[in-house]
Amino acid sequence: MNKSYFEVLRAGVNTTIQDKGRNHLYHVGIAISGAIDQRNFALSNKLVENQLNEAVVEFAYQGPLLKLKNGKINFAISGDIFFKIIRKNLEVEEGECYKGYILEEEDQIDIISTKNSTYGYLAVNGGYDLKKAWGSYSINTKANIGPNEGKKYSLNDKIFIKKPNIKNLNKKNINYNYSTDNIIRIIKGTNFDYFSKEAIDKFFSEDFLVTNLVDRMGIRLKGPKLENIVNTNIKSEGLVRGVIQVPADGNPIIMLSDHGTVGGYPKIGVVIAADLDIIGQLTPGTKINFKEVSLEEAQNIFKAYTDETNKYLNECN
Amino acid sequence: MIKNISNLGDTAVYCNFGSEVNESINANVIDYFNHLSKLIKEKKVEGITNLTPSYNKLIISFDLTITNYKTIKNLIEGLTIHRDIKNNNQKIKIPVCCDDEYGLDLIRLTKKLSINKNQILELYFNKEYFCYMTGFIAGMPFLGDLNKNIRCERLETPRVKMPKGSIGITEQFANIYTFESPGGWNIIGNTPKKIFDDKNLDQPALINPGDKVSFYQITKEEYLNWNE
Numbered sequence: 433m434n435k436s437y438f439e440v441l442r443a444g445v446n447t448t449i450q451d452k453g454r455n456h457l458y459h460v461g462i463a464i465s466g467a468i469d470q471r472n473f474a475l476s477n478k479l480v481e482n483q484l485n486e487a488v489v490e491f492a493y494q495g496p497l498l499k500l501k502n503g504k505i506n507f508a509i510s511g512d513i514f515f516k517i518i519r520k521n522l523e524v525e526e527g528e529c530y531k532g533y534i535l536e537e538e539d540q541i542d543i544i545s546t547k548n549s550t551y552g553y554l555a556v557n558g559g560y561d562l563k564k565a566w567g568s569y570s571i572n573t574k575a576n577i578g579p580n581e582g583k584k585y586s587l588n589d590k591i592f593i594k595k596p597n598i599k600n601l602n603k604k605n606i607n608y609n610y611s612t613d614n615i616i617r618i619i620k621g622t623n624f625d626y627f628s629k630e631a632i633d634k635f636f637s638e639d640f641l642v643t644n645l646v647d648r649m650g651i652r653l654k655g656p657k658l659e660n661i662v663n664t665n666i667k668s669e670g671l672v673r674g675v676i677q678v679p680a681d682g683n684p685i686i687m688l689s690d691h692g693t694v695g696g697y698p699k700i701g702v703v704i705a706a707d708l709d710i711i712g713q714l715t716p717g718t719k720i721n722f723k724e725v726s727l728e729e730a731q732n733i734f735k736a737y738t739d740e741t742n743k744y745l746n747e748c749n
Numbered sequence: 750m751i752k753n754i755s756n757l758g759d760t761a762v763y764c765n766f767g768s769e770v771n772e773s774i775n776a777n778v779i780d781y782f783n784h785l786s787k788l789i790k791e792k793k794v795e796g797i798t799n800l801t802p803s804y805n806k807l808i809i810s811f812d813l814t815i816t817n818y819k820t821i822k823n824l825i826e827g828l829t830i831h832r833d834i835k836n837n838n839q840k841i842k843i844p845v846c847c848d849d850e851y852g853l854d855l856i857r858l859t860k861k862l863s864i865n866k867n868q869i870l871e872l873y874f875n876k877e878y879f880c881y882m883t884g885f886i887a888g889m890p891f892l893g894d895l896n897k898n899i900r901c902e903r904l905e906t907p908r909v910k911m912p913k914g915s916i917g918i919t920e921q922f923a924n925i926y927t928f929e930s931p932g933g934w935n936i937i938g939n940t941p942k943k944i945f946d947d948k949n950l951d952q953p954a955l956i957n958p959g960d961k962v963s964f965y966q967i968t969k970e971e972y973l974n975w976n977e
Contacts, residue, residue, distance in 0.1 A: 460888060672808065
């Protein structure tokens with residue numbers, strides 16, 4: 433029996449493999465990577481009865497066109513995605529997110545685009561047949577680490593699937609309404625007092641535009657210039673996902689999963705853990721606002737976020 | 750030792766060892782880093798996902814579903830740290846080509862610093878540097894200290910793509926862009942040498958904290974024919 437795989441007939445804009453991420457390597461300069469939207473990543477795995485940390489295909493904007501070779505699989509897509517299933521006999525089915533499908537040999541999945549978001553996830557039952565690098569399947573295209581030589585997928589690549597032809601192919605679904613928010617909650621950063629009173633007022637009251645400079649490393653924003661009254665440089669020091677750095681030009685940059693592990697621009701704030709999925713999904717042209725919360729509030733919000741994720745995971749049937 | 754501990758968002762602890770940059774403060778940071786790394790390896794602490802030592806800070810990232818700021822802060826405050834006498838300092842030599850197509854900011858720097866290109870290069874190559882930390886991108890070393898006459902600020906707006914191998918300077922520091930990446934340092938040349946090796950799982954970075962690094966100039970021909 434030949435191995436099952438997806439043949440990449442169109443690669444899409446940025447199609448990679450992601451999982452929960454890669455830890456304990458910040459000190460050599462390797463980011464955590466992992467799925468940008470961790471909740472949708474977990475939901476996609478749940479829909480195909482995988483362990484929640486199984487590797488999935490992550491795509492951005494226009495996704496891939498994939499043809500299944502050899503075998504029969506169960507797959508699901510999560511996110512806010514427009515996709516079609518093209519059957520071997522050329523019948524076309526409109527795809528629905530948060531729903532399990534069966535795919536037969538020579539059938540195709542055409543992930544046409546994300547809607548009001550950037551990333552989506554394609555999980556297959558049993559997972560993909562890949563090798564871990566430093567404890568994770570995540571592809572880090574900046575350091576060329578992970579499956580596919582650490583590169584995003586291109587035309588004619590093959591993505592192998594671990595264990596096709598399972599006996600009971602269940603078609604599960606989750607009643608999940610994808611939603612987003614323009615209010616981003618933050619905790620004051622370690623250089624909050626580098627900024628003038630006016631800059632702080634503007635930071636919390638005015639709109640910030642998500643520019644075209646958005647990728648898995650970070651998001652560059654454009655808004656009122658945030659005046660720094662102490663020093664526009666700090667000695668380079670560690671960063672984490674969600675840190676908002678402000679370079680000398682006054683325009684904030686939010687760090688995402690593939691961010692540089694250290695940075696030398698002052699940190700005005702840090703996006704709370706519960707809002708990381710939301711910021712990762714922001715599309716260019718969106719306007720956002722920042723709202724301050726305390727550490728204690730952030731921890732409570734995170735608890736509520738985790739409970740809500742678990743509620744959806746438990747509702748999957 | 751640690752001057753003060755605060756939170757960096759809700760998933761990291763920020764340990765401040767001081768504001769100056771010198772080898773002694775940096776050694777304190779590395780001692781804490783080594784001690785915590787050992788605790789993690791021996792599974793004596795739960796929930797820590799990353800440690801990021803830098804010149805004078807140590808950031809401890811954690812999984813908020815397992816632990817929280819208060820627990821990690823208490824752990825750090827309760828540690829007794831012994832000076833790590835292990836000496837793993839290596840001496841490393843890095844080849845650099847400084848032709849204008851590689852030294853992207855040299856011309857701008859001659860104006861900014863009011864000295865000519867040869868003087869900048871002479872001051873740069875005439876020194877041995879100490880590696881304070883690695884990071885930003887995989888294996889990038891942060892080296893110091895530059896001669897006072899060639900110190901300059903970061904670029905106002907960072908470049909979106911810095912060529913792989915670029916040698917950057919800012920303030921009293923030098924670094925090497927081990928991969929193409931965004932970046933804000935002033936570029937004076939480029940090295941063909943492999944600084945990061947992902948096949949070497951134990952020590953992927955060629956240059957590590959505590960190492961001494963010197964640079965030497967090569968011609969464009971030597972650069973293009975570089976073979977490892």
